[in-house]
Amino acid sequence: MTGFCHSDMTTLDGPGRTMKRSGTGLIPLIALDGPTPLYRQLYGWFQHAIVEGRLRPGQRVPSTRALARELKISRIPVLTAYQQLHAEGYLESFTGAGTCVAASIPEEALKTASRAARRPPRKIAARLSSGVDAVLALPPDPKQPGAAFRVSLPALDHFPNDIWSSLLTRHARHPAPRHLAYGDPMGDIGFRETIADYLSMARAVRCDASQIMVVAGSQHGLQIAARALLNKDDAVWMEEPGYPGAHRAFAIAGARAVPVPVDADGLDVEAGLARAPHARAAYVTPSHQYPMGMTLSAARRMQLLSWAARHDGWIIEDDYDSEYRYAGHPIAAVQGLSAEDRVIYAGTFSKVLFPALRVGYLVIPKSLIAGFSAARDAIDLFPATLFQLALADFVREGHFARHVRRMRMLYMERRALLISALGEIGQVEIVSAEAGMHLVALLPRGADDRAISERAAAAGLSVQPLSLCCLEKPKRPGLILGYGGTDARRITAGMRRLSALL
Ligand SMILES: Cc1ncc(COP(=O)(O)O)c(C=O)c1O
Structure with missing residues (x-):
């Protein structure tokens, strides 16, 4: 140089x-x-x-x-x-x-x-996307893993870990090279066939394997659906009260949530039509409304399908825990009734097996498969292969059905115990469908469910305030109590503590 x-x-x-x-x-x-x-x-x-x-x-x-x-x-x-x-x-x-x-x-x-x-380091006011700002404006989810009455938590100590680990080993020990390489954005075809068979039989869903997309839990499925279908400020009907995770999934996608009240028949479609007839989508939990527990009546199902057909709308059906129904016949999915193929159906293994699995599925109308697959490819390429292979065997070899049967008995007992303990407390009105893994206890009007929930958290109890599920001023305060992952001893002890708090 x-x-x-x-x-x-x-x-x-x-x-x-x-x-x-x-x-x-x-x-x-x-x-x-x-x-x-x-x-x-x-x-x-x-x-x-x-x-x-x-x-x-x-x-x-x-x-x-x-x-x-x-x-x-x-x-x-x-x-x-x-x-x-x-x-x-x-x-x-x-x-x-x-x-x-x-x-x-x-x-x-x-x-x-x-x-x-x-200079001393300056605090930078970070500018975030409008989607993140919208999520931050929503009340945060008070996650208290492990605490008694935690909603959405199954009985983790009853999961057959020995069977699961042997299935994982089976597929991990001598994997075919294609199972270690990049995969299909929709998921492994063998697993998708297994899911399609299960849904046709157990949930009256009309589908074949080409419509199944394997996702990382239904929250991920909602995100993919929102990304694929919605533009910024598109209106989406949300059940009120409804699932806060769905509020967040649609908020981050830039959608405008339109709260539509639920009554004893589920989503009030007339109210939705009055508030936003041209909404692009409706998010619903028809089999077991979250959190209130009612079933969407046959008349409302017809009204909802007819709205979707007339207004070019899409129904996003979140069927999150329908494996657990303790009385009467299983409720068929709305998806199976849709002659126009206007329903995106989301399901999950989080409630039946365990949430850390992060495996769920979407059933996609045939006209949307190419678009959803492209969206998925852009978001996270494809689902991890090993769990799909092991889960396909878990279902095909009967372990899934056996586990559901055993858990149904267990949750029935836990539910009965919780209802009787709540009855002894008095002061609360129990809203309980004979399904799922949680129930709602309505509090006297004027009670502050968030303050009670905070005090309960300090006492080791995870009781979700009902008001967290509301986008508008709540009609009635209440507490959401999960019983799936809370054993009899903790239900009894926890109810004593809650009674003292109330
Ligand atoms: C109504 C509802 N939908 C979806 C989910 C999300 O489940 P996943 O773990 O499959 O994302 C939950 C979880 O609590 C839920 O309660």
């Missing part, structure tokens, strides 16, 4: 303080100590001196030999530090002219960096 370095050191800030003259030029006074390797200390000293303006662009630095001699250390750490500073563009060398601070570092940049280095 040809060029030159400035040898005039009078421009140095306080040269007397940082440098002393030696036979070959100015030698910095570098205090080397501590356990940090010598080359790192040297590198750090030069880098700071350049950034803070104590060494200027074009200024000569001592030779490695001179610096090593002056510091009374071996030349190797000095060479290593200089190499690094060269590589990062802080130093440059010219044949016959020695080594200098790179002239190409703009002085203005250095001044700014040096001013910034002296």
